[in-house]
Amino acid sequence: MATPLVVSDVAKSFTMHLRDGVTLPVVTGVSFSIRAGECAVLGGPSGAGKSSILKMLYGNYAVDEGQIIVQHGGGLIDLASANPRTVLAVRRQTIGYVSQFLRTVPRVSALDVVAEPLVERGEDRESARAKARSLLAQLNLPEKLWALPPATFSGGEQQRVNIARGFITDHPILLLDEPTASLDAKNRDVVVELIAAKKAAGVALLGIFHDLDVRDAVADRVIDVTAFAAGKIAA
Amino acid sequence: MTDEPLLRVSALSKFYGSRVGCENVSIDLWPGEVLAVVGESGSGKTTLLNCLSTRLLPSSGTASYRMRDGQWRELYRMSEAERRFLMRTDWGFVHQNPADGLRMAVSAGANVGERLMAVGDRHYGRIRATAVDWLSRVEIDEDRIDDEPRAFSGGMRQRLQIARNLVTGPRLVFMDEPTGGLDVSVQARLLDLLRGLVTDLGLAAIVVTHDLAVARLLSQRMMVMKDGRVVESGLTDRVLDDPRAPYTQLLVSSILQV
Numbered sequence: 323m324a325t326p327l328v329v330s331d332v333a334k335s336f337t338m339h340l341r342d343g344v345t346l347p348v349v350t351g352v353s354f355s356i357r358a359g360e361c362a363v364l365g366g367p368s369g370a371g372k373s374s375i376l377k378m379l380y381g382n383y384a385v386d387e388g389q390i391i392v393q394h395g396g397g398l399i400d401l402a403s404a405n406p407r408t409v410l411a412v413r414r415q416t417i418g419y420v421s422q423f424l425r426t427v428p429r430v431s432a433l434d435v436v437a438e439p440l441v442e443r444g445e446d447r448e449s450a451r452a453k454a455r456s457l458l459a460q461l462n463l464p465e466k467l468w469a470l471p472p473a474t475f476s477g478g479e480q481q482r483v484n485i486a487r488g489f490i491t492d493h494p495i496l497l498l499d500e501p502t503a504s505l506d507a508k509n510r511d512v513v514v515e516l517i518a519a520k521k522a523a524g525v526a527l528l529g530i531f532h533d534l535d536v537r538d539a540v541a542d543r544v545i546d547v548t549a550f551a552a553g554k555i556a557a
Numbered sequence: 558m559t560d561e562p563l564l565r566v567s568a569l570s571k572f573y574g575s576r577v578g579c580e581n582v583s584i585d586l587w588p589g590e591v592l593a594v595v596g597e598s599g600s601g602k603t604t605l606l607n608c609l610s611t612r613l614l615p616s617s618g619t620a621s622y623r624m625r626d627g628q629w630r631e632l633y634r635m636s637e638a639e640r641r642f643l644m645r646t647d648w649g650f651v652h653q654n655p656a657d658g659l660r661m662a663v664s665a666g667a668n669v670g671e672r673l674m675a676v677g678d679r680h681y682g683r684i685r686a687t688a689v690d691w692l693s694r695v696e697i698d699e700d701r702i703d704d705e706p707r708a709f710s711g712g713m714r715q716r717l718q719i720a721r722n723l724v725t726g727p728r729l730v731f732m733d734e735p736t737g738g739l740d741v742s743v744q745a746r747l748l749d750l751l752r753g754l755v756t757d758l759g760l761a762a763i764v765v766t767h768d769l770a771v772a773r774l775l776s777q778r779m780m781v782m783k784d785g786r787v788v789e790s791g792l793t794d795r796v797l798d799d800p801r802a803p804y805t806q807l808l809v810s811s812i813l814q815v
Binding site for chain 2: 336337338339340377382407410428
């Protein structure tokens with residue numbers, strides 16, 4: 323089986339046009355690959371570029387240099403140069419992403435927020451909702467919240483909705499940006515179990531975990547992001 | 558999803574005398590895709606929308622549309638009658654001001670039914686039933702069906718305008734600041750409604766807005782215009798989270814945080 327995700331020589335910097343065009347280098351020479359059934363963790367201090375790397379892998383940040391080769395729909399695609407339509411197809415079918423914060427839409431219930439990725443992939447709404455219910459129950463989100471829009475939920479509750487939304491599909495690649503940051507111990511353990519299940523199902527996972535217990539429980543390998551440091555701020 | 562676009566626009570320009578309306582704009586739009594065109598007043602986004610919807614003829618450039626029978630037609634070579642027919646059936650146009658898109662002196666039901674009659678439906682009972690169904694889909698109570706839109710609030714008028722446009726099952730809808738001029742709470746409700754309808758019906762849409770939050774909520778792709786030119790385009794979340802062009806950075810950094 324081919325490697326689902328190969329990153330080679332990726333570089334990223336921000337050019338701040340409103341600050342006289344100052345360039346902030348973020349990372350350079352980012353190279354690694356993730357195998358199916360493996361959970362790799364991006365390590366390094368805040369500001370090292372861990373989130374930026376995840377965002378490039380999801381097409382959310384543009385890539386200056388290098389390639390991100392993804393196995394998608396029976397072929398290989400370079401996400402770094404793919405057009406928007408391809409990136410959207412990759413997100414629908416191949417790469418899932420659990421962000422740090424939930425971006426809520428007014429008036430959509432927590433249950434439908436979770437079910438939406440399945441509906442987008444053409445699954446029947448009722449069966450998608452059934453799966454959403456079982457995931458929300460597993461994550462101990464009180465049932466009385468399911469029909470409400472998550473905008474007013476607490477941080478931990480929103481995070482669990484976000485996790486359920488990310489884990490509900492069977493995307494072969496899953497990116498996790500601190501999914502356990504605002505969870506209590508009990509729910510952290512649930513997330514660890516969910517990650518273990520994904521690994522067993524052959525999903526390639528790449529995550530950022532500041533919680534050392536969670537990290538030790540899920541990580542097969544740590545990728546040290548400081549190795550890709552792009553140097554100091556160039557004036 | 559098909560692999561052929563619905564609309565293909567190439568090097569479209571519109572000049573008003575020596576003044577630039579929009580210049581050298583190219584777009585491929587696929588079925589089910591929502592494209593947001595953002596930029597401040599005078600950036601040419603409305604000129605572009607009017608050219609695309611053939612309400613205005615461009616100075617140069619081409620645009621072709623894939624008709625329901627799969628045939629490609631060049632929009633600016635169609636006859637006026639053909640374009641009007643397209644506009645009444647396969648397209649919709651949601652104006653910022655509902656009064657521009659509604660007939661204010663006839664009932665809400667007639668506003669919706671009129672579009673159906675334009676595509677040949679003559680059965681009164683069926684037209685009324687469809688009108689009732691569409692009013693409920695845009696959350697207007699059935700007992701308001703015989704009221705004139707003059708008696709409606711701004712938010713209701715806008716929802717009625719949307720029903721009038723969508724009743725014929727168009728494949729492409731143009732929207733010009735659909736939430737402009739509405740209260741924030743009314744805006745949120747309308748956006749949510751639009752988002753649901755666009756997803757459920759698999760509509761393609763081109764939405765002109767100066768509100769980046771509206772663009773983020775409704776669109777998958779975004780085009781940023783300044784002085785009639787496209788300065789940046791791409792995935793909506795990419796453009797907003799990692800803006801590259803100086804003007805886009807200025808726009809994004811000017812959003813007020815609440």
